[in-house]
Amino acid sequence: MANTGRDRQAEMTTTERLVTERPERRTTAPRGRGASGARRSLAPGRNATMAGLLAPSIILLVAINAYPLVFAIGQSLHDGGITGAGDFVGLENYATALQDPAFWNAAWFTLIFTVASVGISWVIGMTFALVLRSDFPGRSMFRVLLLLPWVVPVVVATTSWNFLLATPSSPIPTLFRTLGFGDVQFLADPTWAMVTVIVFKIWGSFPFMMLMMNAALQSVDHSVEEAALIDGATWWQKLRHVILPIIARPIYISWVLAAIFTVNDFPTIYLLTGGGPVGATNTLVVFAYRLVFQDFRTGYGVAVAFLITIVIVAVSVFFFRRINRAAMAN
Template identity: 45%
Template sequence: MSAALDTSEPVAWRIRAKQLTAPQFLTPALLLAPSILLLIIVIAYPMAQGLFLSLTDGSLMKPGKFVGIDNYLGLLESPAFYHALRFSAIFAVCNVVGCYLLGLGLAMLLQQDMPGRGILRVLLLLPWIVPSLVAIVSWRWMVADDRALFNQVITFFGGSPIYFLSDSNWTVTIVILIKIWRSFPFMLLSLLAALQTIDRSLYEAAAIDGATRWQAFWNITLPQIANISIVLCLLMTIWTVNDFDTPWLLARGGPANATENLVVYAYRYTFARNDVGMGAATSFITLFILMTLFVFLLRWQRRS
């Protein structure tokens, strides 16, 4: 009996679909039309235009001629492109890992009953609320030269000044730390909301069975927030790879292009070298990399 019902269900849906009249299809089409039109104007047309520009040798002043995939081949042969790709990967991995560990640790701390918890939550959200221009310029003022605030503190304790924005290793470190400082409040807020949805009875049962806090964290907390963690890491990766403000406002992608990610690389080609085709090609390669990562992680999440 159940098998017969299961096989007849698709047939019933097809019969209902055939019985729908034209006005019933027309109403949802009319309701969706403004949204679809807006998506075409805002997303589809600019992407199609950008894809066409990536196949030309145009500039900001003239459209240029069609060159096919020469721009993409030129990028794949450029050492500077691979340097920007490598820094983008390091930048994204360090920021995602740092934000997740810091955000999860603080979220678990804020779940505990402690005095001043509400004020602490507000203070921890400040890096995310402050506009990026104000935050990064303030950080630049604190690390710019030997008379900056950090170097004054180092000198006061008897150390030698550190030129944070002149040494490549220090500049990369500062850019990553500032990005983590600006981004972790979003991870904190999202993970705190996810932790509050976990059933407390699971921890009570684990405690009765003699589980330690680490065992409860590993076997209850992490599996319960796994799905939201993957989504948050994907969003953070996309935002980090597309981050222009932090490396540009702090160090202009320097010194010696040490903090030049793919977005800054595309910006230089488009506006400094006046080569719109190469800039657009860089942007679409970045889009392809992010989409590949996005699809892979979502499929892995679905299988697991």
């Protein structure tokens, strides 16, 4: 009985202790909130300190990137050459470019070169990415071989293609004559030169598209594909209505990157054809280069370069909007 009384007394003291401790805990809660409020009040000071520490690096990066931009804008508003800025002409260089037939010829071929190279290389890269999803003997070696056109330096690749195509006695023209196609001049005929540089660009670009699409296809859940097949969808319907909408964002990103790379691609054209024959393969980048470093019309050439930049920015904004729409749809 004595033990029972002691146990009850211990339980009562424990209960009283819990009751007395609960108000204390309730009273300490506002203290905690007050401490967090004090920490929040210290946040602006800490942010200012961090901003002050980062400011020198940010200012240096902005200065490094802003100075060439501002200097180039100033050059595009003058009619000088490499040795001097020349007289101020305002927007005359831009107006001259928009009225120059050579500029529009280069712009037209740049458009054909970009659209054909990006579109066809994406189709080929997507096809190989779908093939590489399945397991078959020698898949790793096949993937490595497909990456070789992208890994090989441009100088080596263009030199090899010149050896294969440049002269009538080169291997490919000789093969065409043997097959009865006549004397095909791949780099001397304007039409064939355009086709040759586009094929060369596709050959060097599809591995990039293949890598992008291969990475994008990794995010597609196989259960979704199986559900589509169970519902009776064909292979094409599954690709069009299931796989492509899921990987829409990587597709648009790959198109933007490939378009930027293609428009700014100087070595492919310059090393393979030099912009010829008779300017048939002259892109805007090569056209601007010739204006600055061969004709010594720096202001006009820089103005052309800025027009290229404006077009690239406009295309990028268009595709980034499509990327945001795809993200909202998913």
